[in-house]
Amino acid sequence: MRFDLSDEQKAIQSAARDFLGTRYDIRKVRELAETGNYDVSIWGEIADLGWTGLAIADEFGGQGLGMVELAVVLEEFGYALAPSPFLSNAAAGLLLQRAGSAAQKQRWLPAMASGKATATLGVLDGKGRALVPDAGIASVIILVDGQAARLVEGPVDKSTRVETLDLTRHYYPVEGEDGELLEGDVSGGMDLAEVALAAELVGVSQRAMEMAVEYAKVRTQFGRPIGAYQAVSHRCSTMLLETESARSATLYAAWAADSHPEAAPMAASVAKVAAADAGWHVTASALQVHGGIGFTWEHDLHLLLKRAKVDGHIFGSVSAHRERVAELSGLPSLVPEGVQGL
Amino acid sequence: MRFDLSDEQKAIQSAARDFLGTRYDIRKVRELAETGNYDVSIWGEIADLGWTGLAIADEFGGQGLGMVELAVVLEEFGYALAPSPFLSNAAAGLLLQRAGSAAQKQRWLPAMASGKATATLGVLDGKGRALVPDAGIASVIILVDGQAARLVEGPVDKSTRVETLDLTRHYYPVEGEDGELLEGDVSGGMDLAEVALAAELVGVSQRAMEMAVEYAKVRTQFGRPIGAYQAVSHRCSTMLLETESARSATLYAAWAADSHPEAAPMAASVAKVAAADAGWHVTASALQVHGGIGFTWEHDLHLLLKRAKVDGHIFGSVSAHRERVAELSGLPSLVPEGVQGL
């Protein structure tokens, strides 16, 4: 048993941390966020590194690595707060690979693996609309509606982009009626997408925690570093606890997806809930540690806070996943299927 | 505007604190709790002080004072953790006076005012049973079922007493089918009973908070009184905040019951929720401040903790009152009446 990254996985992690740390230095992130852009040139480099095809099978030109490796890279994208379609593309790839037909996979996965095409994913609300990340640049948009999913070709008109709290990612409202059905395991595919999202949130939490801890060591009030006061230090301990819990849950869910499928649905929901809760709690708590300076636009913390909040509301809702955890843990649902749904 | 006790009310408070402090010294409380007794002789004194008839109208031989005065005395009963049927008798008196017929009031209130008879009150659960405090000594038992209430004559057989977490009060299961209907304002009467219960809980919280603060000043670890550590001092601040919030809510609800009837239902539910939550949070938090010693039977804290827990589950449920607050604050209930009920 090794509940930790293998040396190979650590190498991927370290490469991702280095690459993203230089390409998405926080000043660059801020610049992209404030101008509303991604940086297309970096996308090419990401594809060259093979990350676009990381979890896509060999037969479709991907690296055929597992969900754990993808989660490792996604955590680093979250840590770097990279303005990039990497998450949406990866999540759509996971769903397509799990639920698409042979023809659908053959048509799209090789292009996605090579980085030539990108895909994205949205979950329809009760009114048949979805807020879809990166739909303005995606060749493929997958719209999920309960247990069903349809594939439509993109991109949508870039001018339809809507403003969200999160400045570092681009969202588009998409109506979902038409499109080819995905006939495979949509639920299993969505679980993978949720794990991908959870991994990003772990990275966001980690970054916010590190910023808070660093600040608590150097900021002095009443003659002591504020990190010596339990009001601050215990708050930081709680941030650690939430971040590490989300990380444990996400790594486990990723591993289960690869290697222990019977545990995967429950594990995915646990990861989703733990990571979404941690994302908001930790970034908000980091802001409190920073005091007034953390409330300024000039400080980078708000970019993390906003990413975390929005991430907590895309794909399935946290309460639906909490409900699913209850359902899988001894409280079978009494509600007829289809009424709830994620 | 004076959101504070009048001089007269303060005199009542001070008399109650003094009397109960001597009659129910904590060693006496413990002795009564461990032997499962009340002290009948003290009841006679309580009646002589006029407290049994405090809120009963002059015409029935009571003092005709208000809910505020009764709340003041009840807080002191809670503070003293007095093993006594005072709360149950007072609550039943409030309900009887508000909802009873002229004949019912004439028959019972004078005897209750003089202390010769006691009454009690229980709320029936879904199965037509109620856990009724002090039913083994009460001449009158009022059983509340939703918006209806019936009066049955007591007492029930003392041997039917059941053990509860709370050692300082005696409970009896009572089945409720028969009895004379109370035809008046049962809902308004129950609101008064909830305020009475809330007042007791404020006293319990106050006592637990004082014990914790006192201990935090004298207990030393790592070279400092533990109350100098924010993990402890901020916990104590939260205890203060919850206790004072419950007190504000209770005093307001008591005043509204006397003087501002249109605000009384909402105020009663707010007081109930605030006091029940404070009761458990504050006593449990006080135990944490005490550390191991607070977990021992020899320490008095557990008597407060257990009273608070049980008080939080008699009369209406906290969640039903929270629901009612929502209902009275802009979210009309969608559930047909009678399905929920307190």
Add this chain to the structure above:
Amino acid sequence: MDLTLEPSEQAFRDELRAWLEMNNPGPGPEGPDQQFEFRREWQHKLQEQRFAGLSWPPEFGGRGATLMEQAIFGEEITRARAPMPANVLGLVMGGPVVIAHGNAEQKARFLEPILNASEIWCQGFSEPDAGSDLASLKTRAVKVDGGWKVTGQKVWTSLAQYAKWMMLLARTDPDAPKHNGLSYMILDMKQPGVQVRPLRQITGESEFNEVFIEDAFVPDENLIGEVGQGWSVGITTLMFERAGIALASAMTIKQELGELATLIRERGMDADSVIRQRFGALVVHAETMRLNSYRGLSQAIRTGIPGPEGSMAKIQWADINQGLTELAMDVKGADAPLADPVWGYRLLRARANSIEGGTSEIQRNILAERVLGLPKLR
């Protein structure tokens, strides 16, 4: 225990409410400068009724309102969703300080322009390195001929861009123990040594400024109180400010809970018992905050000074605002990410509530040390 208003208070409230119904100018124009001018006009209107100098003694153009009347005013103006007057800091803090601690010349010089909003005031207390630990502030005032040369940096200074005067706390004696070396002076903002830079918040707006002060001059006649007494001159106003604000804040929360109930119904979430319980819990919390504030006010009226218990409502205010905006996000569900000038804005703005005006941590210290008598950490 009697929460009914005195007849005179009732009359004041009725009069005010009726007047607001007739005269409330509504939200006013967009754009910060236009909005500010609009509020200057509104202040003139208010002052016609002596509502601007509400608490000030009549001899200085005020109404001499009691604490209770001030609280009623805060509640009513919030209830009516009427704007605040432009020179709010001068009215609530600057004027009262001059009245309490200023000399006759200072009163003659400063008060009238506060009332008529011809001279706007801002407050220069906080600094980048002196937040919770305000008394450690470093801005220095060095004695020169006829006055003081001031150098330092202030932050979180609202209205600085419009202000003629800053209520300045500066260190006049670097060798004295930290609270003792401070003096309170009135700094002319319109001089070359004073630079104002807007401070953008995470909400995108700029409510506050940074003020950079370099060799700015304050004449001797602008010192309020004695040299070295600045801490006590400045700090008392903060307590009165809090007591006045608490009831208005409780009213704002009540309004926002009402809007939240509307949102819940509009979104069809009113059958969701989880949402209902969370909403009910917030209302309970808000009600106890309101009642705690009333109790605090009642005590302040009797003792003449607000007590440290006011920290309770401050903590509650932040908790409730944060909780209610988070609930709104969950009600919005899949729409929560969308930029929304109401709930999205409030969610972000609420994060500052546990920081501004004394962090929740500092409020808990105050309760522990000053109400419960627990030992101070040394």
Add this chain to the structure above:
Amino acid sequence: MDLTLEPSEQAFRDELRAWLEMNNPGPGPEGPDQQFEFRREWQHKLQEQRFAGLSWPPEFGGRGATLMEQAIFGEEITRARAPMPANVLGLVMGGPVVIAHGNAEQKARFLEPILNASEIWCQGFSEPDAGSDLASLKTRAVKVDGGWKVTGQKVWTSLAQYAKWMMLLARTDPDAPKHNGLSYMILDMKQPGVQVRPLRQITGESEFNEVFIEDAFVPDENLIGEVGQGWSVGITTLMFERAGIALASAMTIKQELGELATLIRERGMDADSVIRQRFGALVVHAETMRLNSYRGLSQAIRTGIPGPEGSMAKIQWADINQGLTELAMDVKGADAPLADPVWGYRLLRARANSIEGGTSEIQRNILAERVLGLPKLR
């Protein structure tokens, strides 16, 4: 990242599980003394398979189990709801200390009777004035001819009433800095200077004792390690204890959540979405605690020593137990007050979880200082 067991571990688990299915003696008799004798028998049975001295090297009668196997054992014995062996503290702490720090004579003298439960061990670390601040303990050992005279008071001493030996931390040098003046020795409980008094808990039962020690004698040969090295001898065992317990604790919580689900269904509360959300949140919390524990174990296996991260699971364990018992009360509703040996008992017992084995406050200090590197409060 690979959570599959090694074939040898898998085999160990399968063997153990099968053996437990055949041999689990069930809950055993009521009454503490009868229960204790029952567990002594059970230890004999366990030791037939070398499960009692599980972690001990084979030359001392143990199985030489790896950390992973120890964790599996804890999980499986909990899963089977089988009892713990009588001499649990001797097996998990006393024996390992003697093996690691004892000399040949001590190993010959003490180990065998631990394994066969003929001599029960208890632990004498905590004192009334030394709880969180354990190193401030005051029990004094004064050098006398051939040994030490010990005087002091210990508290929270489980099994003291049955114990022959106490693992004693005592102050042998009152002048040394507080951690340095301690020594670890083995005290004979069966002597006139040692009095045991049961300590009744708020649950009504007595799991623990107070031990009053007055001029008790410890011979030189019962000193473990060097004089003054008691802190390091004693404290390492606590960390290993925690790592071993975490997985068993996670399993217990899983079982109790299962029982809670049953209660919810039996009470017809399974359609209540508030209850479902609270239950789901607890399960998520419990799962992350379990997974954090596995991660901690995995790290301990590689580094050889459990890290300070173990404090996370300890905090979670207390929070979850307190949360789940409170939820059970709300599910019981109007029946919650009734004395109930299951949920009523657990509600009260759970209050100690955030105190025993290091308070949650101390665990947060550990995380802040030792994992995050935040400054220690001085």
